[in-house]
Amino acid sequence: MLQPINRRHFLRHCGVLGAALAGASSLPWWSGCASERVRRAGVLRAYAAPDISFTGSARDLPPVHVAPEREIRTVVGLRPYRPSGFVVRAEKLDDTLVVHNYGHGGSGITLSWGTAKLAVDLGVSGHRGAVAVLGCGAVGLANARLLQEAGFEVTIYAKAMPPETTSNVAGGQWFPAFLSDPTQRTDAFKAQLLAAAEYAYRRYQIMLGPRFGVRWMRNYYLNHQPFIESGYAGAQSPFRAMMPEYRALAPDEHPFTGYAFVRQFDTLLIEPPVYLAAMLDEFHLAGGRVVVRELPDRAAIQALPEKLVFNCTGLGARALFDDDELMPVKGQLTFLLPQPEVQYAPIAGDLYMFPRSDGILLGGTHEEGVWSLEPNLRRKAELLAAHKAFFDGFRG
Numbered sequence: 001m002l003q004p005i006n007r008r009h010f011l012r013h014c015g016v017l018g019a020a021l022a023g024a025s026s027l028p029w030w031s032g033c034a035s036e037r038v039r040r041a042g043v044l045r046a047y048a049a050p051d052i053s054f055t056g057s058a059r060d061l062p063p064v065h066v067a068p069e070r071e072i073r074t075v076v077g078l079r080p081y082r083p084s085g086f087v088v089r090a091e092k093l094d095d096t097l098v099v100h101n102y103g104h105g106g107s108g109i110t111l112s113w114g115t116a117k118l119a120v121d122l123g124v125s126g127h128r129g130a131v132a133v134l135g136c137g138a139v140g141l142a143n144a145r146l147l148q149e150a151g152f153e154v155t156i157y158a159k160a161m162p163p164e165t166t167s168n169v170a171g172g173q174w175f176p177a178f179l180s181d182p183t184q185r186t187d188a189f190k191a192q193l194l195a196a197a198e199y200a201y202r203r204y205q206i207m208l209g210p211r212f213g214v215r216w217m218r219n220y221y222l223n224h225q226p227f228i229e230s231g232y233a234g235a236q237s238p239f240r241a242m243m244p245e246y247r248a249l250a251p252d253e254h255p256f257t258g259y260a261f262v263r264q265f266d267t268l269l270i271e272p273p274v275y276l277a278a279m280l281d282e283f284h285l286a287g288g289r290v291v292v293r294e295l296p297d298r299a300a301i302q303a304l305p306e307k308l309v310f311n312c313t314g315l316g317a318r319a320l321f322d323d324d325e326l327m328p329v330k331g332q333l334t335f336l337l338p339q340p341e342v343q344y345a346p347i348a349g350d351l352y353m354f355p356r357s358d359g360i361l362l363g364g365t366h367e368e369g370v371w372s373l374e375p376n377l378r379r380k381a382e383l384l385a386a387h388k389a390f391f392d393g394f395r396g
């Protein structure tokens with residue numbers, strides 16, 4: 001059986017959004033298809049989307065074979081976490097307009113297109129001339145592509161490029177998780193969050209397939225206590241319209257021993273190594289320029305030739321813009337050899353498994369305020385043991 005859910009993390013994961021969200025308007029749907037031309041010119045990567053659609057009963061889910069000798073790697077990343085949530089706002093530095101777009105916690109792949117849409121709408125009105133994007137993770141790349149689609153000449157300035165970004169470390173589940181502290185979310189933030197999620201959810205759907213490493217995946221949320229129905233995984237979740245096939249499973253409908261409460265729904269799985277490489281290709285094919293360099297301070301930003309600058313520096317924004325609220329939440333994932341017959345994702349509090357083409361991903365850890373990129377070997381052993389007990393315990 002998996003460990004009991006850590007309540008603090010569960011609340012953050014499944015936090016309650018208020019009724020204010022009910023009235024939040026959705027964004028107009030993007031329809032400019034410049035990227036289609038680029039996509040046709042693009043290179044199809046070696047990634048093969050598993051050709052296994054879900055047809056059987058959840059009772060027949062194949063277990064993951066967890067054993068130390070099946071491990072292929074353990075990776076660590078630092079989530080850019082702000083208790084009050086991500087930042088999308090504009091700030092003037094003399095004649096330079098900076099639009100911030102950072103602080104996505106554990107949801108930066110999920111929300112990248114959505115917060116990029118909010119940021120671009122905020123910044124480009126009336127602007128003429130070239131534009132700069134700081135950062136080349138999932139957020140910077142989505143921001144840069146939307147600017148290109150709007151007709152702007154874009155230069156990305158980044159200290160590190162894929163595959164050396166936090167975005168490359170992400171699991172890639174499309175769902176807001178470990179985003180912020182639910183008690184610190186304002187109504188304005190909740191409205192931004194829902195608008196961003198709706199836009200991103202639709203955007204990823206036109207990227208489905210091997211080129212971007214995006215596919216649908218059935219998810220199972222497992223709990224020992226009844227679900228908070230207005231929480232993210234609950235029946236009245238503000239994201240409920242983005243959770244097709246949602247339903248509660250009775251104990252005889254699933255193999256998860258010891259879990260009295262199980263909810264299923266389908267969501268997207270985005271494989272970051274495939275996705276980010278394809279996004280960078282698209283950016284180049286559309287005429288984008290990359291400059292690999294660190295921007296040490298505001299003065300360096302003001303000295304850039306571009307007078308409209310999007311700040312997508314993730315955790316880097318802490319030093320660059322003195323944002324003391326921004327902190328790292330260290331996360332660690334262990335990968336086992338791929339198991340192509342496994343095509344579902346169970347999530348039980350801190351523990352989750354995503355079946356990727358580059359391995360069976362076992363998560364996860366959440367260490368607030370920890371800057372170290374060294375794997376925590378004790379946590380790894382605990383996680384492997386918990387996952388082994390979970391999968392070995394499947395009801396036959």
Ligand SMILES: Cc1cc2nc3c(=O)[nH]c(=O)nc-3n(C[C@H](O)[C@H](O)[C@H](O)COP(=O)(O)OP(=O)(O)OC[C@H]3O[C@@H](n4cnc5c(N)ncnc54)[C@H](O)[C@@H]3O)c2cc1C
Pocket residue numbers: 076077078079080102103104105106107108109110111134135136137138139140157158159160161165166167168169170171172173174175293294295296312313314315316317320330331332333364
């Ligand atoms: C273990 C783990 C699992 C995760 N799982 C998921 C998941 O399943 N789904 C999900 O949606 N999210 C997930 N995340 C969260 C996700 O990885 C982050 O939210 C996301 O990567 C943030 O993207 P970003 O582009 O803002 O930051 P980054 O990817 O960190 O990119 C920041 C960019 O800015 C550059 N930069 C920083 N400072 C400067 C500077 N001063 N000058 C120039 N360039 C600078 C960097 O070099 C980099 O290019 C996970 C994270 C971890 C660690």
